[in-house]
Amino acid sequence: MNNVPNTFDIIVIGSGSGLDVASAAAERGLKVAIIEKDKMGGTCLNRGCIPSKLLIHSADIIETIKKAYVFGIDVKGFSVDFNKIMKRVNGITDSDSDSINNALKESENPKLFAGECRFVGDKRIAIRTRNDEKDQIITAEKILVAVGSQPRIPKIMGLLESNYITSDEALRLKKQPRKLILIGGGYIACELAHFFGSLGTEIHIIQRNNVLIPSEDEEISQKFTEIFSKKYNVYLGYTAESISNNNGSNESNDTKRSFKVVAKNSSGKRLEIDSDQILLSVGRVPNTSKLNLDETGVKVNESGFINVDEYLETNVKGIFALGDVVGRYQFKHSANLEAQYAFNNILHTDNKNPVNYAAMPHAIFTSPQISGVGFTEQELRKKGIDYVKSTYPYIHTGMGQAIEDKEGFVKFLVDPKNRSILGCHIIGTDSSILIHEVLVAMRTGNGTIDSITNTIHIHPALSEVVARTASSIQDRELFGS
Secondary structure: OOOOOEEEEEEEEOOOOHHHHHHHHHHOOOOEEEEEOOOOOHHHHHHOHHHHHHHHHHHHHHHHHHOHHHHOOOOOOOOOOHHHHHHHHHHHHHHHHHHHHHHHHHOOOOEEEEEEEEEEEOOEEEEEEOOOOOOEEEEEEEEEEOOOEEEOOOOOEOHHHOOOEOHHHHOOOOOOOOEEEEEOOOHHHHHHHHHHHHOOOEEEEEEOOOOOOOOOOHHHHHHHHHHHHHHOEEEEOEEEEEEEEOOOOOOOOOOOOOEEEEEEEOOOOEEEEEEOEEEEOOOEEEOOOOOOHHHHOOOEOOOOOEOOOOOOEOOOOOEEEOHHHOOOOOOHHHHHHHHHHHHHHHHOOOOOOOOOOOOOEEEEOOOOOEEEEEOOHHHHHHHOOOOEEEEEEHHHOHHHHHHOOOOOEEEEEEOOOOOEEEEEEEEOOOHHHHOHHHHHHHHOOOOEOHHHHOOOOOOOOOOHHHHHHHHHHOOOOOOOO
């Protein structure tokens, strides 16, 4: 190990949203190092948002074709080429990642260190790059940790012998499963179920909760569970207990490969399902276990997420963290927001700004889509916050009828005293787009329902469903006046 450290102004660990901070700092003349052990671009580009949405678009097209008969269109004889779909998706993401990598290799600042790293002292980092037999030591007064997260692996008897996959491997599968068991019923599991199920894979979802995607507003979760249960085999209230290999083969190309999953519910009822592929999707954990954070004194919580203050600074002055590794929100758009604040707070320690997380939205790209912002109804009840609510179905609008969305609806939760929007939740076609006018109203407007109702909406655009939900909650009787 070379004990003479190479000194930088800023070290950024991770090339996802941390790359924004590294690039901006370098543009201002600071000497910057960026460390990445994997492909450039972070989780979103390589193992998350981008490849999954590229895959899901193929699934959406398939669903449209299957539903074409409703609109008087008879589509016969279409086929699905799984390998071509995967090749297209991975070609796009690999190309984008390689472009980032090549740009950094050609740049003297930021300087790229491609390899594993760990803290070996107070703001001293050892890096084992792919081409070096010895560690390199670098140091800086300011360090940003943005290393992301990875799928959590639960303790299930026989799991390690089952050749299971997570979302990481699912996005790069070489062969389409005939029958897929998903252990977990959150948003990642449901997005992947939508993709594989649309392509013809037989889907089985084992979910320990009594609804799918339980973090959503209760009416949204219930409606989504109802819709998904009609498409796929959904087992609610079950926990996977063991996995066994039916024929002793673990080879992914073995057409007779088979695994058995045994699950039980709270009443002791036993469930047995055979499958050629098992996909785990039971949450994510931070990539902090190998960073050796103890050496620099940075504190983490019981789950390994890094503790930061409102400025994204850890308990060690000069060391910051953002994104999945912090655990506040695990969205790319929230990490991008944090990167803006982290850049300012790292460079201007005498003029730091707390992160403004107001109106942080999310979307789930299943079929139907889900989006939301603000409180759920169950959260408002738990906190004892007074509210009024209104829902309005897609099908009662002109465009809702045109697209035949009979299940979708918009839900508003509003403060009856000052008319401020407490939450908005949407399930249905293009909900990830429809939510945005609510975000503008909540974050940059006056935050009231009036921002929606006073806006002219194009007729018969789908956004009318948002306007009509807002108008119905604005009724004087709802507000008691």
